[in-house]
Amino acid sequence: MNGTVVMAEMPEMTKTPESDALRTLHRVFGYDSFRGEQEAVIEHVVAGGDAVVLMPTGGGKSLCYQIPALVRPGTGIVVSPLIALMQDQVDALRALGVRAGFMNSTQDFDERRVVEAEFLAGELDLLYLAPERLRLDSTLDLIGRAKISVFAIDEAHCVAQWGHDFRPDYLALSLLGERWPEVPRIALTATATHATHREITQRLGMPQARHFEASFDRPNIQYRIVPKDDPKKQLLRFLKDEHAGDAGIIYCLSRNSVEKTAEFLCKNGIEAVPYHAGLDAGTRARHQSRFLREEGLVVVATIAFGMGIDKPDVRFVAHLDLPKSVEGYYQETGRAGRDGQPSTAWMAYGLNDVVQQRKLIQMGEGDEAFRRRAASHLDAMLALCETVECRRGQLLAYFGQEPGAEGCGNCDTCLTRPETWDGTVAAQKVLSTVVRLDRERRQKFGTLQIVDILLGKRSAKVIQFDHDQLSVFGIGQELSEAEWRGVVRQLLAQGLLAVEGEYGTLVLTEQSASVLGRQREVHLRKEPKKVASARGSAGKGSGSGKSKVAVDLPEEMLPLFEALRAWRAEQAREQGVPAYVIFHDATLKEIVLAGPSSVAELGEIGGVGEKKLATYGEGVLGVLEEFAGAEE
Structure with missing residues (x-):
């Protein structure tokens, strides 16, 4: 599966003109062209073909099913394991003018009835469902009473029993193809080895699917692994020196470590909240909601947190304990820098990590085959930690991608060659x-x-x-x-x-x-005694606590950028949605650089679709005019 692998011919169907997908991209999402494999995937699914898509976090996977759902007749069904995030995903789509809804256990009877009625009336473009709902005959009967445009299975690696995030409910999803063979299916994941990729195809019953594999490289993320030496203090120095005021995620192995680390950071002036399965559901939901809606909040978590998080401005992901596999590490670090801006994947690693993980495998449940597989996953993770070569190259090679011969220039082993x-x-x-x-x-x-x-x-x-x-x-x-x-x-x-x-x-x-x-x-x-700073030229302070977003803008343009961020924050508060639902930082940056003076000019900015232009256009132009007047 190198690059795009065609495993079967596309079904013989009338192909929707390519311009329909492009028009939808521009009208709804405000972009003029697709990225990488997006266009090929979308064309294939719009034409009725099944697809298995491996695309890194931040690579635009969601467009690969959202646009087919908007172009093809009927409602797109999105299977997602992330009940706590469905509301935010639906809010983001509605802000774009997309008719979206969800059904899950957080709703009462009346709320579900309203969504069911909209669905049956053909008034939804997309409907989000948790995988366990598809085990219910009532849900399957409901789907059978409406026209479906596409089935999208998000976080498809959850079907892999040898993977890092197995969910038993995913094993039943093969029934979608059996019951609705005429509806195209698209399975998507941000990370999978070739073995996991094959398992996804097999367990979802998609032998005729066409496979698309985008590059796993995230060049904006700097990978750094440091030897442990009082890791909490090392973490504190890292945050204050390089990421003061930034939003980020810190992963720990145990609940106790999560609690103690969050408490330590709070005592040292960094606003942090814990997240783990031992907290009650209400507390977890509040902390997750705060992370999505507030700027500059740090979440300290076990691996229970993060999958499906759409927050684009996560500036760092840190690990205080060794992940169990390279897949898990890649998935977790990929939550940083979804907006393409400079971000850091930082980990403190030591002898006790190796001993503890080896011991967990040996003493854990599972047969000998399971222990061997777990040990091989750990071996690959240790090799990544101990390598003296380009760390990014080793990471890409693990996923079967040929690394560059010269190194990436943006990982610790490239910046400071180990002896x-x-x-x-x-x-x-x-x-x-x-x-x-x-x-x-x-x-x-x-x-x-x-x-x-x-x-x-x-x-x-x-x-x-x-x-x-x-x-x-x-x-x-x-x-x-x-x-x-x-x-x-x-x-x-x-x-x-x-x-x-x-x-x-x-x-x-x-x-x-x-x-x-x-x-x-x-x-x-x-081990090198000193590692080059991740963002020495990004304008970060040394512990001032004020957020300075890592955007490549001239110094004189930063005040206007911050004024637009302040306006966006106010809009987000009024509407009760995360700030990125209004506009991403990348869109605000483009507005600052372009300096539009009319609604028409603003509509040419990437990320400003028709709905957002109508909703926020005058407000953005008002900020620009006010700022220009203040400077005169």
Whole structure:
């Protein structure tokens, strides 16, 4: 599946003229041309063909089903797992003049009856449904009583049982093709390996689908992974130095860590709210709503948060714990910079992450096949963390995309090339210590004890077990404690050491013998002491707390841009919708640069469709005129 793979001929149908889709794009959404694969996907679906679409977050997936739903006769059914976000998605479409509705468990009987009546009367262009509703005969009967233009299955990776976000309800969605074979289906996801891609096709029953795969590259995101050294303080420095006042998401592995991190940030002047499955539904909904509607709010969350978030101005995504897979990492980091502006994917990573994830796999539920698959996912994630090559290139290669030969120039390993060193002797010392404990004492210990022995530290535990009598005691004084922990971390990442049991003790692997027998060299990475700033030229302050959006505008134009943002914020408050529903920052930037003086000129700006022009045109021009008058 390199690029676009045609797996079957398109159905023989009368093809709607291409101009219909383009006219709809301009009239409704305010854009003059499609991006990348969008046009090919839309043409195929409008003509009645099934499609499986892999397109990165921010790549414009939603247009691939919204425009066919508007061009083809009938109502488009959108299957989405994101009940809490349906209202915002529908609000955004209604702001464009699209007749959209949703049905889910948050509505009462009367609200659902109104939507059902609109649907049956042909008064909806798009209807959003949660996958579990399609298990109900009443929902299927309702759909059968109206004309359907297209079935869109969003977040289609949820069908993959080996994926990072499996949802059992998705397994039943193959019935759509069985019951309505004449209606085109489009399955969309922002991330999937080739194996997951095949599983999506198989489980949704779409063997005749045409596959479209856009580039996974998000060049505006800078990927950075730093060694852990008091990670909460590292995070605080990162936020205050580079993202003061910016909206962002911070991911932690446990609920406890989420709560403590949010509390820590609040105490240090950064407005942050927690989000995890242990909070009651009302609190989660409030925090999510605040994140979508307020500018500059930080959410600290488990992986329960983020899928389907349409907020375009998320300036950073940070990880304080190692994700379980590259797919999960890519999906989560992809929530930054949907508007194409400079953004950062930052992660603090350390030895305990490796030990903990290995232990979770070993001690977790599932059969041996499941553990092997989980271990292979973790191995790929560790390889991304430990690479000395371009980090973006490694990420793209994981998804089967050929990386550039020269590196990206916008990740930490490109900005500050890591040094490597011959760590063979150091590796032999660590492995020998593990061997001595096992063979001479029949004992197994974790990293702390191994490092204390190598450094010759007579800690209470070393003395208790007479480990100062071992021949390896004190043979590693050429490295510091932090450096030895780095050696152990990289040996674990390379599969030369393994973690065993509840207490995370270190044991040898089959590969260890080749190092101890001097048949294999071990090359290790030296962590750079300082990483180049992500946005040194973006005009950020050092902890002022004021939001400065990363837009490429001349300094003298920034006041007008901020005036338009203030006007937009007021409109959003009045209407109770997120600010980006009014206009994206990219649209405001184009308005500032173009300086339209009439409604007609404003209508030529990207992102200003007919409905928004009619609703907000005079207001925008009023801000421009007022600002121009104040400068005279």
